[in-house]
Amino acid sequence: MLRTTIATLLCVPALAFATVTVPEGRWEGVIRVPDRELRFTADFARDRGGAWAGSITMPGLSVQGAALSPIVVSETGIAFTVVNALGNATHGPATFRSQRISTERIVGEMRQAGNAAEFVMQRIGSARVEPPRRSTRVSASVEDEWVGEYELGGYPRRVTIALRNRGDAGATAEFVVVGKQTTRLPVDFVGEDGNFVRVEAQAMGVTFEGRFDPQRGEIGGAITLGPVELPLTLRRATRRPS
Amino acid sequence: MRLAMLLAALLVVAAEADAQSMFRGDAAHTGVFRSKGPRQFHRIKWKFQTGDRVVSSAVISDGVLYFGSDDGNVYAVDAANGNQVWKRATGGPVAATPAVAGGLVYVGSYDGRFYALDARTGATRWRFATAGERRFEAKHLHGLLPKHQTIADPFDVFLSSPVVAAGVVYFGSGDGNVYALDAATGELKWKFQTGDVVHASPAYANGVVYVGSWDSHFYAIDAATGKQKWRFDGGTDPVMHNQLGFQSSPAVVDGVVYTGCRDSNLYAIDAATGKEKWRFNNAGSWVITSPAVIDGKVIFGTSDTSRYFVVDATTGKELVRQQGKAFVFASPSVAGSVVFVGVLNGTLQARDLSSGELLWEFRTEASKRNHGWVLTADGAFNVPLLYGNNWREAPLAASVRQFSVGSIFSSPLVVDGVVYVGSADGAMYALE
Numbered sequence: 001m002l003r004t005t006i007a008t009l010l011c012v013p014a015l016a017f018a019t020v021t022v023p024e025g026r027w028e029g030v031i032r033v034p035d036r037e038l039r040f041t042a043d044f045a046r047d048r049g050g051a052w053a054g055s056i057t058m059p060g061l062s063v064q065g066a067a068l069s070p071i072v073v074s075e076t077g078i079a080f081t082v083v084n085a086l087g088n089a090t091h092g093p094a095t096f097r098s099q100r101i102s103t104e105r106i107v108g109e110m111r112q113a114g115n116a117a118e119f120v121m122q123r124i125g126s127a128r129v130e131p132p133r134r135s136t137r138v139s140a141s142v143e144d145e146w147v148g149e150y151e152l153g154g155y156p157r158r159v160t161i162a163l164r165n166r167g168d169a170g171a172t173a174e175f176v177v178v179g180k181q182t183t184r185l186p187v188d189f190v191g192e193d194g195n196f197v198r199v200e201a202q203a204m205g206v207t208f209e210g211r212f213d214p215q216r217g218e219i220g221g222a223i224t225l226g227p228v229e230l231p232l233t234l235r236r237a238t239r240r241p242s
Numbered sequence: 243m244r245l246a247m248l249l250a251a252l253l254v255v256a257a258e259a260d261a262q263s264m265f266r267g268d269a270a271h272t273g274v275f276r277s278k279g280p281r282q283f284h285r286i287k288w289k290f291q292t293g294d295r296v297v298s299s300a301v302i303s304d305g306v307l308y309f310g311s312d313d314g315n316v317y318a319v320d321a322a323n324g325n326q327v328w329k330r331a332t333g334g335p336v337a338a339t340p341a342v343a344g345g346l347v348y349v350g351s352y353d354g355r356f357y358a359l360d361a362r363t364g365a366t367r368w369r370f371a372t373a374g375e376r377r378f379e380a381k382h383l384h385g386l387l388p389k390h391q392t393i394a395d396p397f398d399v400f401l402s403s404p405v406v407a408a409g410v411v412y413f414g415s416g417d418g419n420v421y422a423l424d425a426a427t428g429e430l431k432w433k434f435q436t437g438d439v440v441h442a443s444p445a446y447a448n449g450v451v452y453v454g455s456w457d458s459h460f461y462a463i464d465a466a467t468g469k470q471k472w473r474f475d476g477g478t479d480p481v482m483h484n485q486l487g488f489q490s491s492p493a494v495v496d497g498v499v500y501t502g503c504r505d506s507n508l509y510a511i512d513a514a515t516g517k518e519k520w521r522f523n524n525a526g527s528w529v530i531t532s533p534a535v536i537d538g539k540v541i542f543g544t545s546d547t548s549r550y551f552v553v554d555a556t557t558g559k560e561l562v563r564q565q566g567k568a569f570v571f572a573s574p575s576v577a578g579s580v581v582f583v584g585v586l587n588g589t590l591q592a593r594d595l596s597s598g599e600l601l602w603e604f605r606t607e608a609s610k611r612n613h614g615w616v617l618t619a620d621g622a623f624n625v626p627l628l629y630g631n632n633w634r635e636a637p638l639a640a641s642v643r644q645f646s647v648g649s650i651f652s653s654p655l656v657v658d659g660v661v662y663v664g665s666a667d668g669a670m671y672a673l674e
Contacts, residue, residue, distance in 0.1 A: 033614055232480070
């Protein structure tokens with residue numbers, strides 16, 4: 001009897017371990033940075049193909065629904081990386097890696113900008129993964145190469161935005177700003193809503209939004225550079241045959 | 243003969259003491275100290291703790307250090323052992339560097355008053371009321387939001403430090419004036435109105451007072467009359483008010499004024515005419531440091547690009563460039579073959595004068611602790627964890643967090659191989 005009890009007790013942690021390989025759900029957690037606790041909510045779910053998808057929200061850091069990718073789930077734990085937020089040019093993206101995991105609680109190490117701290121998260125419900133924003137197609141009259149100019153700090157900058165549809169993947173854009181140097185912005189969203197055209201390069205904090213005027217053949221709006229918004233009117237790079 | 247040698251030696255000592263009793267070492271603000279600079283760091287000789295950050299730089303006279311603290315006090319501390327000699331409370335942060343002359347300590351405070359204190363006891367000899375201190379402010383400053391809100395600049399950390407020459411004390415004020423007061427009585431001799439806050443520290447050379455204002459003009463003012471001799475125009479930035487204003491204090495050497503500007507240039511200006519001789523552009527990065535000038539070389543640091551430069555004083559050509567880790571607001575000090583520079587990540591760097599190579603680095607405890615991961619593991623500012631957004635008070639709170647790692651704004655004083663420097667952790671350090 002005693003042997004059976006001991007054997008059972010010995011097996012309990014192993015059984016618990018064996019049942020924790022599914023982190024699907026919503027988790028609330030805290031990262032124990034020295035003198036500061038960073039709170040977060042993370043969601044993990046499988047898509048139809050069985051691949052893991054996830055997102056994270058961190059109040060106070062303006063991280064809302066940031067994608068988690070890749071998410072690596074194994075029998076012994078979970079590791080995930082935050083996309084497009086908290087990253088550092090030298091040290092790369094912020095990462096989380098579990099060290100102790102159970103069905104309701106995960107403890108591990110979070111690394112950001114070369115610093116490391118413990119994180120703890122508790123399962124609080126079912127997953128609500130923030131879907132990634134997808135670019136939409138633009139109308140034929142907008143699908144073109146556009147140019148304009150704005151001035152910042154006393155220097156003129158020339159902007160070129162070339163909008164192209166890519167079938168079901170929506171539109172894409174080449175977004176180039178030429179000032180003292182040429183900057184090709186990594187565009188992650190293109191959308192057209194009514195007459196409003198929006199192009200975002202989130203990683204650089206740059207957005208153009210303007211209203212297409214078919215009479216004038218212009219997109220009049222503003223370029224936002226971080227917190228700075230400047231008027232910018234785009235005109236076709238080449239005149240269209242009438 | 244022996245007596246003559248002794249007198250000569252005493253004169254040298256007295257001259258040295260005088261030369262280190264005001265901001266940047268002398269009236270022309272060269273930033274050069276006669277002491278040898280330690281090429282190796284051995285230890286903290288002593289640490290004197292105040293109640294708030296020490297932005298002020300120390301000056302020395304007769305073996306006593308004088309400096310201000312944001313806790314509102316002016317301190318006199320024995321340079322040998324770090325013991326307090328006296329302290330004198332003012333009504334606001336003392337973010338200026340005192341000047342000592344004729345047995346008086348001169349310094350301004352955020353309470354809007356300018357004080358002359360007895361160097362021996364700290365007793366007030368006279369005080370002068372300006373129209374009041376304030377920080378530089380603007381709508382949409384640095385792009386902060388909301389756009390139509392006037393915001394005080396959290397990076398306007400210094401107050402103008404006085405310069406004393408020929409019995410007159412000169413200083414700038416947040417009320418936009420440059421003041422000239424009789425050093426003995428505090429009587430107003432003249433005031434010169436600029437268009438905005440003057441927190442740069444005036445330099446004096448050959449009967450002329452040189453100082454820049456946040457109105458983005460740099461002025462040469464006749465020291466005797468207070469009349470403008472010439473005006474030099476720095477950059478403007480009507481959108482964010484980010485690339486404008488003289489926060490840097492000038493150095494005047496061999497008929498040339500060297501000054502940084504927030505328009506990201508270091509300027510060399512003819513001291514007689516106000517004509518630009520050359521400019522060194524830093525691609526949007528402020529030059530807040532006051533340049534040090536020695537042997538035909540101009541030494542300065544930059545803010546956002548976090549660089550250390552040595553450029554040719556005649557041509558402005560780059561001689562040395564070193565990439566640092568964090569913003570430099572503190573002015574470099576030269577002692578022997580070593581340049582000492584404070585960095586906002588809470589470190590003091592000692593660099594070789596010729597090569598700019600890092601010889602040693604002192605890091606405050608606050609910087610090592612890295613409260614709230616203000617810094618990356620390698621000592622740069624950890625931007626994603628500092629600046630979540632640009633709205634309302636968030637960036638202002640971020641700047642407070644940023645300075646919590648013991649940021650060094652203070653310009654190092656070097657005497658007898660000991661480096662004295664203040665930190666935002668509230669301490670004045672003596673390092674050897």
